[in-house]
Amino acid sequence: MAGKQQQRPLLPVPRLATADVCDAMGDAVQVVALPFSDYGGRLDFAGPVATVRTLDDNSFVKSMLETPGEDRVLVVDGGASLRSALVGGNLAGLGVKNGWAGIIVNGLVRDAHELIAADIGIKALGLYPKKSEKLGRGETGVAITMGGVIIEPGMWLTADTDGVVVTKSIPSL
Numbered sequence: 001m002a003g004k005q006q007q008r009p010l011l012p013v014p015r016l017a018t019a020d021v022c023d024a025m026g027d028a029v030q031v032v033a034l035p036f037s038d039y040g041g042r043l044d045f046a047g048p049v050a051t052v053r054t055l056d057d058n059s060f061v062k063s064m065l066e067t068p069g070e071d072r073v074l075v076v077d078g079g080a081s082l083r084s085a086l087v088g089g090n091l092a093g094l095g096v097k098n099g100w101a102g103i104i105v106n107g108l109v110r111d112a113h114e115l116i117a118a119d120i121g122i123k124a125l126g127l128y129p130k131k132s133e134k135l136g137r138g139e140t141g142v143a144i145t146m147g148g149v150i151i152e153p154g155m156w157l158t159a160d161t162d163g164v165v166v167t168k169s170i171p172s173l
């Protein structure tokens with residue numbers, strides 16, 4: 001008897017697909033070309049960008065997530081460091097509580113089982129069990145360069161399982 005074929009779970013249809021944004025807006029779209037994986041409970045998220053730049057210190061990630069998110073996306077340039085996790089279950093929970101749409105980390109995160117249960121988008125380069133320092137290093141509200149793209153606060157970011165794209169303003173398709 002033939003066994004039942006195992007099917008991969010269906011992905012939700014994005015409200016605004018990054019592929020459609022790319023097709024419709026051409027050169028006005030920049031793809032953040034980094035090998036992100038999804039860790040949050042939301043696979044599909046978008047909003048105005050807020051930025052943090054830091055290295056192995058998540059003080060500013062926390063202080064930003066403590067402010068009202070207003071459906072923004074926090075983009076964290078962690079310098080692609082593989083030495084510590086910049087976001088875990090507590091910070092993800094803060095992001096949910098304060099109304100952030102998502103967190104994108106050019107670096108690592110931890111507490112995968114908590115992140116997946118959090119109603120927020122979280123993309124990062126990978127997982128790592130050790131937390132970062134909290135010594136107040138870093139800056140916020142600055143232009144950052146990630147995946148070959150300059151990302152400035154106030155730009156519009158669209159993310160889904162295909163990837164991450166930024167545009168100067170909200171895409172109109």
Ligand SMILES: O=C([O-])CC(=O)C(=O)O
Pocket residue numbers: 058085086087088089090091092110111131132
């Ligand atoms: O506290 C940290 O540095 C990161 C973390 O584990 C959390 O957000 O729960």
